[in-house]
Amino acid sequence: MSNNILNSKTFNLITDNIDTDQIIPAQFLTTTTREGLAAGAFYNLRFDDEGKERLEHVFKNFDATETAILVGGNNFGCGSSREHAPWSLLDLGFKVVVSTQFADIFRNNSIKNGLLPIEVDKAALDYLSANPETQIDIDIANTSCDIQGYGKIEFPLDEFSKYCLSNNYDQLDYLISQKDKITAYEQQL
Amino acid sequence: MTTAKTLFDKVWEAHCVQPESDDFPAILYIDLHLLHEVTSPQAFAELERRNLSVHSVKNCLATIDHSTPTSAPNAAGERDYITAQAKNQVDTFLENCKKHNIECHAWDSDQRGIVHVMGPEIGATQPGKTIVCGDSHTSTHGAFGALAFGIGTTEVGHVLATQCLLQRKAKSMRINIEGDLQDSVTAKDVILHVISTIGVNGGTGYVLEYAGSAVRAMDMEARMTMCNMSIECGARAGMIAPDEITVEYLKGRPHSPQGEDWDVAISNWSQLPTDEAAVFDKEVHIDASKITPTITYGTHPGMAFAIDASIPTTNDESDISSLEYMQFSQGESILGKDIDLVFIGSCTNSRISDLRLAAKIMQDQQVQVRTLVVAGSELIKLQAEAEGLDKIFKAAGAEWREPGCSMCLGMNGDIGKPGDLVVSTSNRNFIGRQGKDVRTILASPIVAASCAITGKITDPRTQEKAA
Numbered sequence A: 001m002s003n004n005i006l007n008s009k010t011f012n013l014i015t016d017n018i019d020t021d022q023i024i025p026a027q028f029l030t031t032t033t034r035e036g037l038a039a040g041a042f043y044n045l046r047f048d049d050e051g052k053e054r055l056e057h058v059f060k061n062f063d064a065t066e067t068a069i070l071v072g073g074n075n076f077g078c079g080s081s082r083e084h085a086p087w088s089l090l091d092l093g094f095k096v097v098v099s100t101q102f103a104d105i106f107r108n109n110s111i112k113n114g115l116l117p118i119e120v121d122k123a124a125l126d127y128l129s130a131n132p133e134t135q136i137d138i139d140i141a142n143t144s145c146d147i148q149g150y151g152k153i154e155f156p157l158d159e160f161s162k163y164c165l166s167n168n169y170d171q172l173d174y175l176i177s178q179k180d181k182i183t184a185y186e187q188q189l
Numbered sequence B: 001m002t003t004a005k006t007l008f009d010k011v012w013e014a015h016c017v018q019p020e021s022d023d024f025p026a027i028l029y030i031d032l033h034l035l036h037e038v039t040s041p042q043a044f045a046e047l048e049r050r051n052l053s054v055h056s057v058k059n060c061l062a063t064i065d066h067s068t069p070t071s072a073p074n075a076a077g078e079r080d081y082i083t084a085q086a087k088n089q090v091d092t093f094l095e096n097c098k099k100h101n102i103e104c105h106a107w108d109s110d111q112r113g114i115v116h117v118m119g120p121e122i123g124a125t126q127p128g129k130t131i132v133c134g135d136s137h138t139s140t141h142g143a144f145g146a147l148a149f150g151i152g153t154t155e156v157g158h159v160l161a162t163q164c165l166l167q168r169k170a171k172s173m174r175i176n177i178e179g180d181l182q183d184s185v186t187a188k189d190v191i192l193h194v195i196s197t198i199g200v201n202g203g204t205g206y207v208l209e210y211a212g213s214a215v216r217a218m219d220m221e222a223r224m225t226m227c228n229m230s231i232e233c234g235a236r237a238g239m240i241a242p243d244e245i246t247v248e249y250l251k252g253r254p255h256s257p258q259g260e261d262w263d264v265a266i267s268n269w270s271q272l273p274t275d276e277a278a279v280f281d282k283e284v285h286i287d288a289s290k291i292t293p294t295i296t297y298g299t300h301p302g303m304a305f306a307i308d309a310s311i312p313t314t315n316d317e318s319d320i321s322s323l324e325y326m327q328f329s330q331g332e333s334i335l336g337k338d339i340d341l342v343f344i345g346s347c348t349n350s351r352i353s354d355l356r357l358a359a360k361i362m363q364d365q366q367v368q369v370r371t372l373v374v375a376g377s378e379l380i381k382l383q384a385e386a387e388g389l390d391k392i393f394k395a396a397g398a399e400w401r402e403p404g405c406s407m408c409l410g411m412n413g414d415i416g417k418p419g420d421l422v423v424s425t426s427n428r429n430f431i432g433r434q435g436k437d438v439r440t441i442l443a444s445p446i447v448a449a450s451c452a453i454t455g456k457i458t459d460p461r462t463q464e465k466a467a
């Protein structure tokens, strides 16, 4: 299957500055694996002080098979470098995050794990904000996406990341393939 | 023709195994890879899965700091971990370090400490180096003129396996801070002021260089406080050009170059500062003399203001919900509000100079709320005890705990109760960071200590010392 096409509906969590502590609180970081982190994702939104699930919360009826595109506010993923943040979002079932701006490290971490960050302008975000569960058809190879009822837009993604994402190519394999250059660099130190 | 370069350009270019192109990111060589228990286990597991070894063990340096308890060990030397999983994480890490022969400062080392306190303290952090760690506050090390930034766990694996990272070069921004600081104003107040000026995401996509007379006048510990919080405005890194203060600090430290190497190093370092004609993508100017003690009032570090100011009015929904969480109102001053807890510690403000400032205020006083004082490293703890600072803290009723990250992120169990208002010398006032529904106010050690002895938000400039 080609990894170039991704179609799903949006799930809105539009607040600015959603930091990685909110995405996955520190008490879930003592794990030594990357699996099972959905249990801690947005924990404080979903559970109360006693650890009981809140009667009402945004994720109550969340179904990743329907809405795999998370729409967040500006400066999404700021704060800690914990890769547990994209791991937990993927574990919840998200495949894409949309925001007007991503924090650098979060963006990097996401791409390396196949979670696609799509940066849009304010007008598009406002539209998505007003229209929950909007269908978006994403074409990674052309770095464009079709937001139903809004139109087609392009999003920034560097060539290398695009190549890696659409071909399931691992960045470490690339680095290892460059070992001769690395050794040569070390020899002139 | 040679073009004028910034400090960042120079360090970047010297480490490009391969420069970036349209199609490929640069391959950047990493001189120092700092490791801790939280962000590395999955990277070591990945090495194992692929049957790879660590490419260059001598470039790695490890410690345990995040999940570690800050209570003293029992008579049998056992530590009181918050969960068995936390203990397992530390044990797994120690095994990984042992297996790969990585220098690790664990419980038995008096060089153990918060990773960003330890690196500089033992002289491993040096000008011109590239330094990474699976931790966003790696920006701290930029205070020495190193290019230092946080990475994710996948990248930790990349560096372990190849000593390299795939990187796109960031833009450059110079923050010029000119003038003399007022009394009771520290590097912490300056950086909070900077972040509130450029905005919580104002640095995204940039590497910052802090320059100007106020920065040149700072000692290394103050410079580290500045660079530490660069990430809080989204910047990739923060840097300060090395000078005599840098050289003086590094002289004679265990990992510093020795003998002839030292002379070579000093001469290399002297070439690093930004050339006069170099051009930055952005310049910001700040008048140091106007900065007053500065604290935060919201749920990110950009929501900071002069301690005696009123909370600005706003229509911004995020700011409004932030104030709701803090239980503060627009237009009000927060001076005099009752607090529940004080934390003095973290890689931002847990060095000896920070502890001295706090001790000076707490001397012969009593704290009115629970107060945790946590040195950044074993060496700082020993130094503080040699100076009798621990006695001052204890006599004031504060807790003098074992070094570590502690309440900065609370993953070891050092947290507040829901609703608590905490004055903290750490770097993040995020929702829930110091415990569920805990409200955090970021402040300097001077402000935090002043608040501890009154039990209220207190301006240190107006506080009268009780007789």
Ligand code: SF4
Pocket: B065, B066, B114, B115, B116, B135, B137, B346, B347, B348, B404, B405, B406, B408, B409, B426, B427
């Ligand atoms: S003290 Fe806080 S910010 Fe610093 S490394 Fe530890 S958890 Fe991170």
